[in-house]
Amino acid sequence: MIRFEQVSKTYPGGFQALKKVTFELPPGELAFLTGHSGAGKSTLLRLVALMERPSLGRVLINGHDLNKIKSRQIPYLRRDIGMIFQDHRLLMDKTVFDNVALPLYIEGFTQSEAKKRVQAALDKVGLRGHERKYPIMLSGGEQQRVGIARAIVNKPPLLLADEPTGNLDPKLSLEIMQLFESFHQVGVSVLIATHDLALVARMRHRNLVLKDGFMIDDGLAGSQFDPLGEELPSWD
Amino acid sequence: MGLISSGSSKKSSGARSVKISFWRRLVMFFVTNLQQGIGSLGELSRTPWASLMTIAVLGLSLTLPATLYVVVKNAQSATGEWDQAAEISLFLRKDLQTQEIQSFRERVRLMNEVETVNLIDREAGLREFRESSGFGSALDYLQSNPLPDVLVVVPVPEYRSSERAQRLLGVLEQEREVDSARLDLQWLQRLQAIVNVVENSLAALAILLSLAVVLIVGNTIRLAILNRRDEIMIMKLVGATNAYIQRPFLYTGFWYGVIGGVIAWISTTLMVWWISASVAQLTALYDSSFRLAGLDFSEMMVLWLVAIVLGLLGSWIAVRRHVAAIEPT
Numbered sequence: 421m422i423r424f425e426q427v428s429k430t431y432p433g434g435f436q437a438l439k440k441v442t443f444e445l446p447p448g449e450l451a452f453l454t455g456h457s458g459a460g461k462s463t464l465l466r467l468v469a470l471m472e473r474p475s476l477g478r479v480l481i482n483g484h485d486l487n488k489i490k491s492r493q494i495p496y497l498r499r500d501i502g503m504i505f506q507d508h509r510l511l512m513d514k515t516v517f518d519n520v521a522l523p524l525y526i527e528g529f530t531q532s533e534a535k536k537r538v539q540a541a542l543d544k545v546g547l548r549g550h551e552r553k554y555p556i557m558l559s560g561g562e563q564q565r566v567g568i569a570r571a572i573v574n575k576p577p578l579l580l581a582d583e584p585t586g587n588l589d590p591k592l593s594l595e596i597m598q599l600f601e602s603f604h605q606v607g608v609s610v611l612i613a614t615h616d617l618a619l620v621a622r623m624r625h626r627n628l629v630l631k632d633g634f635m636i637d638d639g640l641a642g643s644q645f646d647p648l649g650e651e652l653p654s655w656d
Numbered sequence: 657m658g659l660i661s662s663g664s665s666k667k668s669s670g671a672r673s674v675k676i677s678f679w680r681r682l683v684m685f686f687v688t689n690l691q692q693g694i695g696s697l698g699e700l701s702r703t704p705w706a707s708l709m710t711i712a713v714l715g716l717s718l719t720l721p722a723t724l725y726v727v728v729k730n731a732q733s734a735t736g737e738w739d740q741a742a743e744i745s746l747f748l749r750k751d752l753q754t755q756e757i758q759s760f761r762e763r764v765r766l767m768n769e770v771e772t773v774n775l776i777d778r779e780a781g782l783r784e785f786r787e788s789s790g791f792g793s794a795l796d797y798l799q800s801n802p803l804p805d806v807l808v809v810v811p812v813p814e815y816r817s818s819e820r821a822q823r824l825l826g827v828l829e830q831e832r833e834v835d836s837a838r839l840d841l842q843w844l845q846r847l848q849a850i851v852n853v854v855e856n857s858l859a860a861l862a863i864l865l866s867l868a869v870v871l872i873v874g875n876t877i878r879l880a881i882l883n884r885r886d887e888i889m890i891m892k893l894v895g896a897t898n899a900y901i902q903r904p905f906l907y908t909g910f911w912y913g914v915i916g917g918v919i920a921w922i923s924t925t926l927m928v929w930w931i932s933a934s935v936a937q938l939t940a941l942y943d944s945s946f947r948l949a950g951l952d953f954s955e956m957m958v959l960w961l962v963a964i965v966l967g968l969l970g971s972w973i974a975v976r977r978h979v980a981a982i983e984p985t
Contacts, residue, residue, distance in 0.1 A: 495898075
């Protein structure tokens with residue numbers, strides 16, 4: 421689903437966020453992306469969502485070279501990627517329903533179809549009955565789940581999550597992660613950037629580790645790796 | 657469909673089953689347009705003052721050229737009538753016999769270029785002059801009638817243009833019986849030139865004001881775009897095209913034009929009504945019952961169209977520059 425080939429990203433001003441990163445994420449896999457702050461996790465996700473272009477190397481999604489995608493095609497690519505952010509990125513002046521339905525409206529769904537799908541998505545994240553509320557009336561965990569509902573409402577084959585549990589307590593975090601696991605079980609590829617190592621250890625999925633822009637572990641040899649164990653690369 | 661799922665492994669990914677037919681898309685395109693159009697009208701009411709000021713600027717800016725246009729139009733219709741009344745006055749020599757005058761008159765009447773000939777003999781001329789000039793009693797002191805007989809020649813319509821009437825004048829001037837001839841066109845030409853100057857200044861003014869309207873609308877829309885920067889970013893993140901994001905703003909510009917055009921109608925009508933009082937006074941002094949004609953239906957439609965086009969143009973310039981520049985971070 422995602423393939424990085426020797427990808428480097430240098431920001432204007434010379435900061436090198438990613439250095440020759442190579443890895444492959446097969447379709448339908450759930451993987452974590454861990455590393456200290458500034459290790460390049462967000463940059464990596466932003467390259468996948470074409471919010472940034474690589475300075476060197478190639479990023480391929482489903483065999484499509486992102487370097488060859490013109491900017492006017494980017495919206496269509498993003499419709500196939502569900503993105504979840506630490507700060508939820510919800511429209512505060514719109515209801516939960518309108519927030520979740522936004523990708524459907526953009527794609528041209530009718531109101532009745534959109535309604536069915538929004539209901540299903542809200543059901544999935546456990547927010548049935550909150551359609552008419554505004555995001556400000558919800559707790560942080562609920563807001564995050566609205567964001568997740570929005571990301572999955574048009575059933576994208578790929579989900580990207582950037583610190584989705586960053587502001588949540590351990591119990592809520594686990595619930596959110598289990599939600600991602602359920603999407604993974606129906607065949608969605610999921611890539612989650614997080615620094616919640618305890619959670620990563622519990623989930624027992626592939627773990628990609630970034631350090632100072634290098635990918636020091638692509639998680640393939642790593643089922644024997646215990647992120648909390650002795651072999652853990654020390655990036656603190 | 658999306659780029660990822662268009663790949664060969666669509667089936668294997670198995671997660672995506674979105675399919676919308678072309679016709680459904682087309683219908684939804686118009687439905688979405690309608691929704692966004694009406695939605696942006698609602699957006700106007702959310703910021704009533706800012707919208708109203710921009711709309712008022714648009715409407716009032718168009719009022720000035722529209723009112724001047726009405727004035728020029730009326731001036732043209734007035735001078736147009738005068739242009740049609742090109743008459744040639746032939747002042748005959750005083751030593752002619754009545755017989756000679758009659759035969760000359762007949763000769764002129766039979767010319768192809770001439771429609772009617774009217775003889776004002778010297779006695780009738782004196783009478784008319786006495787009545788209309790106000791020198792009545794002074795004229796009594798004259799011992800003889802100083803006026804010549806005058807033939808007033810009206811050319812056929814094809815010979816009424818200034819150039820052709822001039823040529824006819826040249827021909828008639830050569831006649832033995834004619835002392836002097838006059839075609840009163842020069843003042844008409846001057847008037848025409850003045851009208852041209854006014855028209856050109858009006859066009860320049862209209863262009864300048866239109867430009868100002870476009871800039872003001874553009875600036876208002878620009879602020880609206882920047883106000884909704886976060887929303888635009890989010891929409892881009894979930895796959896909205898620039899066209900989709902731009903449309904509500906273009907509709908806002910459209911509504912500015914629609915409402916601004918109506919304001920321009922109203923204020924132009926008020927201005928014309930205001931001016932017509934003084935015009936009536938002026939024309940009364942010339943013994944004329946000239947009435948100022950306002951904008952007719954098609955001119956009102958043109959004014960409306962201009963307002964809408966300016967509103968759209970202003971918003972188009974703003975969205976072109978600013979929507980594309982907002983990138984999600």
